[in-house]
Amino acid sequence: MAEVEEGATRRDFINVASGAVGVVGIAAAAWPFINQMNPAADTLALASTEVDISGVEEGMSITVVWRGKPVFVRHRTAKEIEEAKDVDLGELRDPTPDADRVQKPEWLILIGICTHLGCVPLGQKTTEPRGDYDGWFCPCHGSHYDSSGRIRKGPAPLNLPVPPYVFTGDTAIKIG
Structure with missing residues (x-):
């Protein structure tokens, strides 16, 4: 009788061990298929962008790329800040206070894509027309944005969007 129990115990051990080896083998074979569903390194790199703004003087603008979109970073002058604050929100198609x-106040960060048909508005360079409201002008269909990126005139339905961003220091921002 002792031999039968010993054989059953050995058989149980062999069954459990071979099952465990099978599970480990299946997991090892499945891992490449599961891992390939993770985002690629180039996609993760586009998720956020670090921008050094130390060289952007008052009145200047730069354009950076975030997620394949142009992002306008403008160091606004005191005049531009006052113009943006003094607007009657009742006049705006998409009323949003400048403070929001x-x-x-001196740094304005916007996604530089017109909300009408997706063009890139002019106004980043000093030689480009800035529209009737000292902001941006989309020449394709005549949308005018003010110094806060709000739509003031033309067919665009919404303000230029503000991307998620944080100041990581006095001279650096992280977009995304």
């Missing part, structure tokens, strides 16, 4: 569009 900026974290620091």
